[in-house]
Amino acid sequence: MKIARARELPVHDLLADELPAARGATYVLDQVVSYAYPAVARNLHQKLVVVPPARHGDQVRVSDEVAVHCPTPTRSRRLSDRFGNTVLYVKAPEVDSTISFDVRAVVERGRPVALGPERWSPRLSAQTARTTPDEALRDVAADLRRRGTAVDQLELVDAIGAHVHRSMRYAKGVTDVGTTAARAWSGRAGVCQDMAHVMVVLCRLNGIPARYVSGHLVGEGASHAWVEALVRRGRRDTVVAFDPTHDRRTDLRYLTVAVGRDYGDVTPTSGTYQSDRGGSLVITKALTVTSMA
Secondary structure: OOOOOOOOOOHHHHHHHHHHHOOEEEEEEEEEEEEEOOOOEEEEEEEEOOOOOOEEOOEEEEEEEEEEEOOOOOEEEEEEOOOOOEEEEEEEEEEOOEEEEEEEEEEEEEOOOOEOOOOOOHHHHOOOOOOOOOHHHHHHHHHHHHOOHHHOHHHHHHHHHHHHHHHOEEOOOOOOOOOOHHHHHHHOEEOHHHHHHHHHHHHHHOOOOEEEEEEEEOOOOOOEEEEEEEEEEOOEEEEEEEEOOOOEEOOOOEEEEEEEOOHHHHOOEEEEEEOOOOOEEEEEEEEEEEEEO
């Protein structure tokens, strides 16, 4: 299946002025996940979490295509996981050399508004190995409460995100996908995944349900991660999204792909296979804005 590429608008102009202030936008996500195997890979089971959800707040998936390219027959099925994420499962009895997955999704967003709590599952706030707090994180959470920001939960979420941003240095190679929030905090360094994990922990320690968000940021080549928190405002619960890596609430530059308790729930690509030798993975992505309002 041939996937057409989208017409591209100048990303630098959008980032500077237009996109954050726009009322709405249409995006085309083109992503190719390619595996190469130097020896035959047998009994391959692949899981992909790369297709944006049908709906998430003001975000609506208009259409999507997923094409599997493999010299041998494959079987695919699409399901929704317990958090409502779109998950693709692919099985191949044998892969001689390569298998690739071409994904194209068209998504529309309106002007960012507070997300409703309708689909917020209590499971999303469950503690995991990556989000288990240590004494250092407990002390930080208590200190943030003592500063008086807890009067308003929304202000507290902003304060937590800003504190994580100020305290942690963005650095590649010092952590990995299995790094816990406690370990990342102890080194005060990591990538967006680590900062999101730390913020999730600090929100939960302050009694605010929080979940990990995986998605894309216009203008960045790699996937991105941020946090959504369920805050009480008066008599109403509202979901607020905050990016601790950039110290800001999210806007139309952000596209959500999946939500979970931590990175492990939303890993874009994972799976198993049998072979005498290891394979290699290459992911290419383009997030294009085709129109704005």
